[in-house]
Amino acid sequence: MPLASHVNPEDIVQRLQATHITAPGNANASSHGTSSHIQPYDSRYTSQTNIPKYKIPDEGAPGDTVFQMIRDELDLDGKPNLNLASFVGTWMEPNATQLMQENLSKNLSDADEYPAMMEMHQRCISIISHLWGVQPGEKAIGSATTGSSEAIHLGGLAMKRRWQLKRKEQGKDTSKPNILMGSNAQVALEKFARYFDVEARILPVSKKSHYRLDPALVRENVDENTIGVFVILGSTYTGHYEPVEEISQILDKYQEETGIDIPIHVDAASGGFIAPFTHAGVGGSKWNFELPRVKSINVSGHKYGLVYAGLGWIIWRDQSFLPEDLIFELHYLGGTEKSFTLNFSRPGAQVIVQYYNLIHLGFDGYRSIMENCLSNARILAQSLEATGWYTVVSDIHRRAPHKEASGAVKKIVNQAATAVGGESAAPGETSADYVAGLPVVSFRLTDEFKAKYEHIKQETVSLMLRAKGWIIPNYPLPPNEEKIEILRVVVRETMTFDLLERLLTDIVEVTETLIENDEIDLQVLKKHHSRRRVRVKGDEEKHKKGGAAKGVEDGVRKMEDGIHRAVC
Incomplete structure (x- = not known):
């Protein structure tokens, strides 16, 4: 808040x-x-x-x-639908909106008063647990939160407490906990470390690591005081999925060598409702509770869960990974309620709408929406690169490595089919044919463009698009790559093809306008120091x-x- x-x-x-x-x-x-x-x-x-x-x-x-x-x-x-900086959903179906309006006054903290709502809460936990591969015999436990930030803090606290308890049993010092994350981590991860006295070991990212956590740096930065590793399923910068399974294998080997067991918490704020449904998944590897080292996962219901702002989820693969001394028993609302949250009163309507979406859309409905988002993102990325002015930093429009060879053959077949009046095979493509990731398009001016038009600043593109109603941020990549600035578009469910076409047209018009104006004309767009x-x-x-x-x-x-x- x-x-x-x-x-x-x-x-x-x-x-x-x-x-x-x-x-x-x-x-x-x-x-x-x-x-x-x-x-x-x-x-x-x-x-x-x-x-x-x-x-x-x-x-x-x-x-x-x-x-x-x-x-x-x-x-x-600004208009929420044109705010392409945000992952948060800006539209719900009329029935979902009505359910939210009818239940706005319900407080999720009052379990005894609203048993039907709490039953839906429990069903959501169960449904999402199965989506994330909870294993037979395990009893997953979790809670709705106000968003992924709270969920990440809860996941981090559970890791810290488990580490403390184990160290105390061994008679060892508990004063210097640390946690690993990439420098592309969303601010909530750093907030956890700062607010709860944990050393944040922030590992640099690079072009080679696809601007995400570099597995090669994990082994040399963990030690006996490492409470866990935050692994992000969908970087907010470029949409790349971090290689959860590869990092898990590195930690497996480290445990074999040292006996030190380091857990993983997956921050799937956006990817948690995309990877389970898309054909691409996370590119063929594992990322969820199928990996024993993954102890907890969070997701934002208000992002690709398709609910309005105010809902996140945190789930532990089994009750044993949520220390009992973190759970409070409350008796003063008419019944006994167990709680592990940073907030007490919080809205319940979003939980009801989440349940509605899960039941109404089902697996196929979510898959259709997520595949469409990725398809539109690919179209935008490919179109931007086709202008010759922009290069795309995100990778979801690039062929998956195992598809490159077959893709070359398919292209020849498609060309031949088109030449004789047949249909191209392209409509049958899915996200599985491309690099897995979030429907995010991160792009920048090409080096050639910047060399030719030195007076044109990339931030001016963002500024002029804002004048047309589009909110598209321009910002530097994470530390170690901060000299590179990117523009970023988040493609959500409401980004129709028509809207996408209008966006591309406006980007082209803005760029042409900048090209046609000289440096003196553009002086007015440069930032001035405040006179105050x-x-x-x-x-x-x-x-x-x-x-x-x-x-x-x-x-x-x-x-x-x-x-x-x-x-x-």
């Missing part, structure tokens, strides 16, 4: 007074002690009414007025002596500077 700081309204008002800002038609607006909305909705004749924004008003305002004001302000937000300044020691005295006008000349901070940042 976002961490927000208090806004000091007096500080804002002081600056308003200092710069002689007053509301039009209301000379006393700045003396009311608030920064306010000026609204026309309640009555056209009282449109100068002040409604505070950062301090609760003494009196309320009409609901319709406040509703319309908030609605209008939200128009400034932070008042330093002595400014207050200078401001008092020089008066408000002098303060303006000296560059007094704008009113927004008094609004403290919210940290998400």
